[in-house]
Amino acid sequence: MSSSKQALAHPATSADAAPGTPPGAARGAHGRGTPPGPESWRSRLYRWDMKASPYAFIAPFFVIFGAFGLVPLLYTAWYSLHNVQLSGLDHQTWAGLDNYKNLLSSEFFWNALENTFTIGVISTVPQLLMAIGIAHLLNYRLRGSTLWRVVMLTPYATSVAAATLVFTLLYSWDGGMVNWLLHFVGIDPINWRESDWGGQFAVSSIVIWRWTGYNALIYLAAMQAIPSDLYESAAIDGAGRWQQFRHVTIPMLRPTILFTIVVSTIGATQLFGEPLLFGGVSGSKGGSAHQYQTLGLYMYDQGWGIGNLGKASAIAWTMFLILLIVAAVNLLITRRLRKSQ
């Protein structure tokens, strides 16, 4: 009787209390301190432990991700087909594809899509180009190389909210640093927050500031993995520094470049906090004329500004579909590149 109880107890501990359970919990498994049972029994327990423990170890990830990631994802799809209002959460009525139709006929959706694309391009392209340049420089033998790397990464420690509050002040119309610096080269003060391209530029500059150093480190890691024989043979063929960079470094970095483009695209599609806080009081509108309202912001505004959670769900799924298309296109490009090599 007592041994059968233990048989039940052990699997339970290995499944529930897996994280950080002190070794005492495991003691029962190999019988120390308990009356020795028949040998076959112990080996059966051992085999069971071998079989079940991998699943017990990955269970926390899948259970929590399932509960707070996968199930909500499906519920979001369900809500996107319903009329769900923040003011009356208990009255959900079937709406079919109304939310999606509504979305596609809304000028603000297309505006947000366009803004997301524009801001995505003007924040990602210069950022990755600068990051490659910085990585190339960091790859030289430097005095205090770790310090340089840490300094380049410092903006990453700053949260979206803190960085945006600071940049908003730097870009302010009357006493802002940016306008003050521009007056030295004869440019009149620009109303960054209200202007169309100015706002998009300012928002992009926050993204660029926060992420360039991070991407530089990723490129640097990839550059350090390039075998030096490649450079040596290029040098023997008479290639200068620039030619080595173009014909050795860049081709070898191609997979990493693709990887950073994917990650940046995912980030750009979700862009949210920067335009929200840059807009100040009209933040969730993305500026007074929606001039930097992104898809992420549009979703937040529809859901928690206006209170239409059904439509917000439809926007979320539209964003996801866009990302899937981007991923598929990227996969195609990768395949083609691989074939051509």
Added chain:
Amino acid sequence: MTTSELTAPQVRKEPRRSRRVMGAGKQMHAGPVTYVVLTVFALISLAPLVWTAIAASRNNERLAQSPPPLWFGANLFKNLQAAWDQAGLGTAMVNSTIVAGTITIGTVVFSTLAGFAFAKLRFRFSSTLLLLTIGTMMIPPQLAVVPLYLWMSDLGWSNQLQTVILPTLVSAFGTFFMRQYLVQALPTELIEAARVDGASSLRVVWHVVFPAARPAMAVLGLLTFVFAWNDFLWPIIALNQQNPTVQVALNSLGTGYVPDQAVIMAGALLGTLPLLLAFILFGKQIVGGIMQGAIKG
């Protein structure tokens, strides 16, 4: 020290060789131009942060005038105090420490367990499940917030910290990160030896896996803490100014909760300070962690 331990076994297939080769010939010494260009970028990285401190030491009227202040004023402690009390940064710092701390512990422990299973244990569907784990990294957080918000309202959990802790308690990135590390750093013979001695799986985890994984756990912990401290979308939906995290309090500041720019800058400074401190103390490890996380495929 930890970083060098970490880099050695990590980098994919032939780490030792490529490392030695690289050290042997390739790296050229940097010329003066390199230093100048890097200095410019370093200044761009640091200047906004330094200027935050300058602005936080002034007052609202001064910040509306041109030219902007370029040196420190006398109001730093007054503004920090105002941010701490009026803007709720005091409560927020405590809350963020609890939230980011719990998420860090959860993520590190669960990621190590799952990473170990994916790296060293043989079970059905393991490669499919690993691919699935990596695939989940593509799902944007926007896809979960509407149902989470509705459940939270049903449970009466709005404004309670567990609503922002629970959904982020595990990490696909962390699981993959630990797997990549343990594949290299944990000798399979060590596990087998423990098995021969009759150790159960939990005992193996406690006495063999955790000690071997410690350097990577530390790095993952740092990266997770930074991420959790700065997380924005779900916290600003789930919490409000009554019981904020740092990012929620900063969001309130940005939308006009306290209209004094100097206090807002003090809030931004205060909210960033713990992470800046972490960067000063553990910058090397954080840099190492990001560079290893980069080498995937």
